[in-house]
Amino acid sequence: MPTAKPRTVADSNNRARLLQAATDAFAEFGYEGASLRTIADTAGVSFQLIAYYFGSKEELWAATVDYLFERYLETGKGLGFTPSGNLHEQFHNHLRLLLTDMLQRPQLHKICVQECLANSSRYRNIIEPKLEHLFSSLALPYFNEVVRLGIVEKFTPEETCLLWSAIVRMNLFSPDRAVSTLGLPQGSAKSVERQVDLMFAILTERLAALPMQDGGTNPELARSMTERKPAASRKDTVVYPWRDAKDGATDSNRVKQLEMENLHLKQLVGNLSLEKKLLLEQLAKQPAPA
Numbered sequence: 001m002p003t004a005k006p007r008t009v010a011d012s013n014n015r016a017r018l019l020q021a022a023t024d025a026f027a028e029f030g031y032e033g034a035s036l037r038t039i040a041d042t043a044g045v046s047f048q049l050i051a052y053y054f055g056s057k058e059e060l061w062a063a064t065v066d067y068l069f070e071r072y073l074e075t076g077k078g079l080g081f082t083p084s085g086n087l088h089e090q091f092h093n094h095l096r097l098l099l100t101d102m103l104q105r106p107q108l109h110k111i112c113v114q115e116c117l118a119n120s121s122r123y124r125n126i127i128e129p130k131l132e133h134l135f136s137s138l139a140l141p142y143f144n145e146v147v148r149l150g151i152v153e154k155f156t157p158e159e160t161c162l163l164w165s166a167i168v169r170m171n172l173f174s175p176d177r178a179v180s181t182l183g184l185p186q187g188s189a190k191s192v193e194r195q196v197d198l199m200f201a202i203l204t205e206r207l208a209a210l211p212m213q214d215g216g217t218n219p220e221l222a223r224s225m226t227e228r229k230p231a232a233s234r235k236d237t238v239v240y241p242w243r244d245a246k247d248g249a250t251d252s253n254r255v256k257q258l259e260m261e262n263l264h265l266k267q268l269v270g271n272l273s274l275e276k277k278l279l280l281e282q283l284a285k286q287p288a289p290a
Helices: 009-033 036-043 048-053 057-077 087-104 107-118 121-148 157-173 175-182 189-203 219-228 251-285
Strands: none
Touching: 009 036, 009 048, 009 057, 009 107, 036 048, 036 057, 057 087, 057 107, 057 121, 087 157, 087 189, 107 121, 107 157, 121 157, 157 175, 157 189, 175 189
16 A cells, blocks of 8 residues: 555645556556666656555556556536537537547556456556446446436447447547548547547437328337337448449359348348338337327
């Protein structure tokens, strides 16, 4: 345990500088590669103060992870919706803020990946519980609210969270993909805006209203059916793996392509049959018109 706790303004400043220096060092070089002496030099404090404020290297690392998680929690807790305002515009602003924040402070994700790949006890004992807490207490409740308010209709809160995390992770760990695809500088305002616009359009796409016996539509029924169906059955299009077959393809290859096409068509028919069955069941439960 640390031998003493900060009690003065100087103590607080020294501790904050050490945490910031440790954040950059652990993210850049990993736990094993980070040097305590370099951290102290970067922070501009005496090397002995690391032991004074934190104790060991592992305790400094744990304090650094605590510090980073708290910063993300602070950002997440500040996201809320004003019912009287434009909910979709607020959601769009939240996505832009979250992605910008992640890009400006990528150290936590880098540390998590390092420890996960190393399968370290630090990851299992410290990071995993914190990630679970972050997901259950912040991320999932937020996306639950997004779905409850009807901002997102086509996806569950869990699916929405998964889709959004894919964009975040790509920017943190494979930024070259975004650069090569969009032709915009990594982390630039235009790149962030373009990606947020794309994900926002995907997430907020409306469900098609289902027809009723009287010729009207029932959006609520469409939504309830989507929530009941497994994600794998919610496909609007079929993507054929063979796509544009080359002219020089052999007869054997063409036969395989046709077999794959037939298989996908069977799957599509099966999904449509299931949707029809669920729709008829739901319609049967509707009260008869007066």
